[in-house]
Amino acid sequence: MPSTRYTRIEITPDAYRALEAEAILQGKTLKRLASELIMKGISRKALDFVKEAATASGESGVEFDEESAKVVKKIGATGIHINDQTLVTIKEALLESGYQGAMLHVAQHTASMERDELHRVLAICRSYKLSPQLAADIFKNLNLIETGSI
Numbered sequence: 697m698p699s700t701r702y703t704r705i706e707i708t709p710d711a712y713r714a715l716e717a718e719a720i721l722q723g724k725t726l727k728r729l730a731s732e733l734i735m736k737g738i739s740r741k742a743l744d745f746v747k748e749a750a751t752a753s754g755e756s757g758v759e760f761d762e763e764s765a766k767v768v769k770k771i772g773a774t775g776i777h778i779n780d781q782t783l784v785t786i787k788e789a790l791l792e793s794g795y796q797g798a799m800l801h802v803a804q805h806t807a808s809m810e811r812d813e814l815h816r817v818l819a820i821c822r823s824y825k826l827s828p829q830l831a832a833d834i835f836k837n838l839n840l841i842e843t844g845s846i
Contacts, residue, residue: 715729715730715733728772728773731773763824763826763830764826764830764833764834766824767820767821767824767826767834768834768841770820770824771816771817771820771834771838771841771842772841773841773842776809776810776813776842777839777842778810778813778814778838778839778842779810780839782805782806782810782814783835783836783838783839785801785805786798786801786802786814786835787832787835787836789801790828790829790831790832790835791828791829791832794828795818795821795822795828795831798818798828798831799815799818802814802815802818803815817834817835817838818831821834
């Protein structure tokens, strides 16, 4: 699932340097930090308009409760695409064996970069004390979360 590319924008050199410095301080990519700052500065009216347009076009009808939404925000958009079959099997492991079973499955069946990312997501879900069912829902939509579509 390729990531959607958008038109590039230009910012002033001072803004770029400040963004770059802040990204280093926060340990984030320029893309992620810029996206977060833009979304924080957008009006509620604009956000509602974008959400309405996305729903009308069928882009992302995914809705999470308040606690799950915090987890989704914490996971963030890293841009790593995980194989869909891998996500299905992790979802099944969560539902059948809970977090321990899912972590074991990830450790046994994934490569290092995927494994690190999946363990990170499982750890976030567990630290927020999400039920395995809610965590499974998040894993079902993980590629949308990772691309920043949710």
